[in-house]
Amino acid sequence: MNIGIFSDTYSPQVNGVVSSILTLEKKLREQGHNVYIFTISHPDADDHSPYVHRIASLPFIFLKDHRVGIIYSNKAVHKIKRLKLDIILSQTEFSVGIFAKLVAKKLDIPIVHTYHTVYEDYMHYVSKGIEFSPKIARKYSKSFCNGVDGVVAPTKKTEKLLRSYGVKKPIRIIPTGIDFSPFNCEKYAAEEILRLKETFQIPTTDPVILFVGRVAKEKSIDVLIEAIPLVLKKLPTAKLVIVGDGPSRLELEELAAKLGVRDSVIFTGMQPWSGIGKIYQLGDVFVSASVTETQGLTFAEAMAAKLPIVAQEDESIAGLIRDGYNGLLFHNQEELSEALVTILSDSSYRENLANNALYSVKPLSAETFGLNAEAFYHEILDQFYEANPHKKPRLRLKKLLAKKKQTLNDNIKNTSKDRIEDEQ
Numbered sequence: 221m222n223i224g225i226f227s228d229t230y231s232p233q234v235n236g237v238v239s240s241i242l243t244l245e246k247k248l249r250e251q252g253h254n255v256y257i258f259t260i261s262h263p264d265a266d267d268h269s270p271y272v273h274r275i276a277s278l279p280f281i282f283l284k285d286h287r288v289g290i291i292y293s294n295k296a297v298h299k300i301k302r303l304k305l306d307i308i309l310s311q312t313e314f315s316v317g318i319f320a321k322l323v324a325k326k327l328d329i330p331i332v333h334t335y336h337t338v339y340e341d342y343m344h345y346v347s348k349g350i351e352f353s354p355k356i357a358r359k360y361s362k363s364f365c366n367g368v369d370g371v372v373a374p375t376k377k378t379e380k381l382l383r384s385y386g387v388k389k390p391i392r393i394i395p396t397g398i399d400f401s402p403f404n405c406e407k408y409a410a411e412e413i414l415r416l417k418e419t420f421q422i423p424t425t426d427p428v429i430l431f432v433g434r435v436a437k438e439k440s441i442d443v444l445i446e447a448i449p450l451v452l453k454k455l456p457t458a459k460l461v462i463v464g465d466g467p468s469r470l471e472l473e474e475l476a477a478k479l480g481v482r483d484s485v486i487f488t489g490m491q492p493w494s495g496i497g498k499i500y501q502l503g504d505v506f507v508s509a510s511v512t513e514t515q516g517l518t519f520a521e522a523m524a525a526k527l528p529i530v531a532q533e534d535e536s537i538a539g540l541i542r543d544g545y546n547g548l549l550f551h552n553q554e555e556l557s558e559a560l561v562t563i564l565s566d567s568s569y570r571e572n573l574a575n576n577a578l579y580s581v582k583p584l585s586a587e588t589f590g591l592n593a594e595a596f597y598h599e600i601l602d603q604f605y606e607a608n609p610h611k612k613p614r615l616r617l618k619k620l621l622a623k624k625k626q627t628l629n630d631n632i633k634n635t636s637k638d639r640i641e642d643e644q
Contacts, residue, residue, distance in 0.1 A: 222254045226320035227311035230259040234493050236517045237336045240396040247590025306617050313364045330604040334372040362386045370600040377535040392596045397589025402497030403524035413501045426457045427564040430503030432518045435466035443509035448481045450557035465490040500525035505563045523581035528573035530559045546577035
């Protein structure tokens, strides 16, 4: 297939959506598809790939590290026509996502949308001085998703949320896959990790509680910092290491100072994606209090790095984090501090949780993600042409659809069978 991925965010930006797109792009290419990226221009972008096409953009006034592209470009449309796309994959509901829908309509081809972000949890970014409410976010999400041919939801929680909004289009739950190789702890020598600890001035024997992600209000990092005084009462040398950057950093640094734990809370700032696998090796336990995740990619990355998890119980991680098996769940600050102390104080228990975490993340492999995504795209293509018999797919695509249908079913059955055998 000739596939167009449309997104408002892409490399060199570093976030969960970009990670998901890069994994999808890689796997679809490995499956033999031609994949083209349509995204915003970015001042730090230095790609010269013939597969990446950038659309003029401006900084987003509410989020300084985000940009907004123009909604329509004749130049881009002429370029897209020459590519003879079979399907469009939208990864955003905003400028480039709107452009994707316009292109799909103009070219008369199906469009599948991936719902990455629950926008009602992010309205605080755009509501300063402007009347926006979660209700508006819900209505817009419903309208956008009902205007495409199919929707990908990364979790059951997201699928249920979209149904509650009134989304009627086909929704397929496809968890984002992880390329496990960068997170394999066996790749990194002990000396490398010691040098990394020196860089961030972490004493080598201090237990490390790790958080990786955007330093922003919706991540509830304040909950983690507020638990540190309780942890330090039993583990005085423990460190909370916060990897990432964002609009709440200064506020959180001030909170740590106010609580008298500033020396125990280390902010590393943004770290390059190329070294993120090594960064995870700093931790003895991974922690997050966020309940706004649609995918929980950092949980999966931490598990792939063989870290036990401490997380606030939420439907978004149901089935991924199992209390007492690969981590511990909490509901309040006291439970959070107790969970951290329990794991950090018992090396045998910590190792058992870590081993289970590594084992239980296996179904989230990038290979499984690629197969499931490809299968859904083919279903949408089949439905699109069955509903519109007067429209004719390209001959090459028609042959591919017929050939791939049985192969995909066989692959998914084998993958499921292997998973069941592994679990037994």
